[in-house]
Amino acid sequence: MREAGELVDINLVFGDHIISCHKVILAGRCDYFHRMFLINMLEKNSTEVVMKEINARTGILLVRYLYTGLIEITTDNAQDLLSACEMLLLGALKQDVEEFLCSHTESNNWYQL
Structure with a gap:
């Protein structure tokens, strides 16, 4: 229904992209x-x-996630997703992104105290 424009009642504007x-x-x-x-x-x-x-x-990724529950977290989008999840109060997705980032961080990248 969203893709067909049926009964939509809000437009989200991300830069020059309207959903x-x-x-x-x-x-x-x-x-x-x-x-x-x-x-x-x-x-x-x-x-x-x-x-x-x-x-x-x-x-675009977040709207698709909110409608389907599916999202692909990659090294290219993880940081932006993490910031957006914090803003939008998406705790479960934020945790998934954090786990992704931890699993894709090499031990030599960790700050030594």
């Missing part, structure tokens, strides 16, 4: 959006939310 979504899906899967759409914030009645802190590539 049409359903508030109920975003709010049901993400505490950040849940709070945004239920509290008397400006975005509650808006049809567009500009996500300045998240780039388009990461935004």
Whole structure:
């Protein structure tokens, strides 16, 4: 339905990329959006939310994750995903990204005390 533009009620703007979504899906899967759409914030009645802190590539991955529960974490996207997860209060995904980063960090990269 999202890809077909059916019953979408919010556009997320990541840089110059706009993704049409359903508030109920975003709010049901993400505490950040849940709070945004239920509290008397400006975005509650808006049809567009500009996500300045998240780039388009990461935004696309996150929307797909919120709709499907699936995401591919790579060395190219892990750092951006980690920052976005912190902002969006996506604790489970943040933990997955942290585990990915730990498993892909060589021991000679660790800071010695």
